[in-house]
Amino acid sequence: MxxxxxxxxxxxxxxxxxxxxxxxxxDAVVERVWSEWAVRHGLDPRDVLPVVHGRQGWATMAELLPDRPLAEHHADNRALLAEEAADTVGxxxxxxxxxxxxxxxxxxxxxxxxxxxxxxxxxxxxxxxxxxxxxxxxxxxxxxxxxxxxxxxxxxxxxxxxxxxxxxxxxxxxxxxxxxxxxxxxxxxxxxxxxxxxxxxxxxxxxxxxxxxxxxxxxxxxxxxx
CATH class of the missing domain: 3.40.50.1000 (HAD superfamily/HAD-like)
Structure with missing residues (x-):
């Protein structure tokens, strides 16, 4: 390399x-919050966690839930951002x-x-x-x-x-x-x-x-x- x-x-x-x-x-917060998000949407956290790092949440959601309207991704992401900001344990x-x-x-x-x-x-x-x-x-x-x-x-x-x-x-x-x-x-x-x-x-x-x-x-x- x-x-x-x-x-x-x-x-x-x-x-x-x-x-x-x-x-x-x-990572502790990200894995906690996104695992809960995955379960709420019927997804396996093991499939979700490898793709959440580095991107804005709405972009990750668009990849995982491609049939959902973009406006819903953005609204869901705003809620998730607030949830993450309130959780600083770890x-x-x-x-x-x-x-x-x-x-x-x-x-x-x-x-x-x-x-x-x-x-x-x-x-x-x-x-x-x-x-x-x-x-x-x-x-x-x-x-x-x-x-x-x-x-x-x-x-x-x-x-x-x-x-x-x-x-x-x-x-x-x-x-x-x-x-x-x-x-x-x-x-x-x-x-x-x-x-x-x-x-x-x-x-x-x-x-x-x-x-x-x-x-x-x-x-x-x-x-x-x-």
């Missing part, structure tokens, strides 16, 4: 950060997330998440993490990952070319969205390695950040499994 040599170094002018699975471990930071966010505080960066503003705020607060000033949430886009809209909007808002951005993601939809935006992608966590990101780390503990004099960010990565 490209980018898996020890001590891999990447440079960028902006960092675009997914939330769930990348900064915040919310939400914890990904190891190294707080240190990483502190290291990039003065670097152009953005949160690019499929969560809405309320859910993003609830989960980042539950994990005790700083919320980046620039946030591209579900309300900011018309399309869900794997569409690149969110990442492209973040790059434009930061005034940085897509090729100079580095995405941090954990899901298939997120990695695909980053690549579609013309960006390099660092996969974070156990799911990400299967989706051929540019580089793959086990957690953010494996990332070291250095800001150079010209504003370029240099990242030293210890690849997963090493």
């Amino acid at each position: 490209p980018g898996t040599s020890p001590g891999l170094r990447l440079t960028a002018r902006a960092l675009l950060l997914d939330m769930d699975g990348t900064l915040v471990d919310s 939400v914890v930071p990904i190891p190294g997330a707080a240190r990483f966010l502190d290291a990039v505080r003065h670097v152009p960066h953005a949160l690019v998440t499929s969560a809405d503003t309320a859910l993003a705020g609830a989960r980042m607060a539950a994990a005790g993490l700083r919320v980046p000033e620039l946030r591209i949430t579900a309300e900011s886009v018309g399309l869900s990952k794997p569409d690149p809209e969110g990442f492209l909007k973040a790059a434009a808002a930061l005034g940085v070319a897509p090729a100079d951005c580095l995405v941090f993601e954990d899901s298939a939809a997120g990695v695909e969205a980053g690549r579609a935006a013309g960006m390099r992608v660092v996969g974070v966590g156990p799911r990400a390695g299967a989706f051929a990101p540019t580089a793959h780390v086990a957690t953010l503990e494996a990332v070291r950040v250095r800001v150079l004099a010209d504003g370029v960010v240099r990242l030293c990565l210890t690849p997963a499994g090493e």
